[in-house]
Amino acid sequence: MNRCLPPHFTARTVSGIAALVLGALSAPATALAQDVPPGLGIVRNFPDASLRGTLVVQSTVEAQLNGQPIRMAPGMRLFSPQNSLVFLHTVIGQRFRVNYVLEASTGMLLSAWILTEGEARQPRKGSDTVERNFRAESDTAPARR
Template identity: 35%
Template sequence: MNRCSSAFIAGTFAALLIALPLSAQAQSGTRDFPAKALRGTLVVVQPPNITMDDRETRLSPGARIYNTNNSLVMSSSLLNKALVVNYTVDLRDQIQNVWILTEAEAKEKRAGFGVQRNYVFESLQPKPAASTN
């Protein structure tokens, strides 16, 4: 009998030690994101097709989207919603992990992929100098 109760106490103590860091992280309200995570605005068009900062891309196979409570969210539940997120990109330039941000997390500065264009409008091109013949 004595062995049983000491094993129960040891098991309970081990469970508390495991749960303590998890509850502390949930109470702090901030999450640790990978250093390589970028900031962007996500819009799910038709899963797995998305736009990230007005750039069409895709979610990678097995992509994970976390809500503000770090619970997994299905991409189909986010159709046509513009969300401020942190995200990571895989080797094929597809979105691998997405974290939907709280207002406090969105205020923190982080690098973003940004909108890139590979064209220049004709009206923005430099004008040739007028010839004086």
């Protein structure tokens, strides 16, 4: 096995190739390292079953959702406004406006997305609104004075 460079390679050629390779590797890394401002260029599509609420992470397994205690599913995922995963232990005690999905069979919190200002302004069904499938007589009657 020949471990020497061929005669047409010089130290200058090798250093030039190394500079090109390092330049190519460092360019994408700087582009990825830049923070994406919240809500710019990212359009997130939330599941139809997702609801709106306020989430406070109390530990890695427990949280408060709209002021009520809730357990988090073992595979619970919390997404940042840039849609990257957030480690739960890093946000203990913080309050977030979120869209969330509950696990159907256990009722545990399965996924939550921390909302940007623009996403929070969009209407979404949640426990902070009153929704019902009936109408009372008082809803249509004019107010008495």
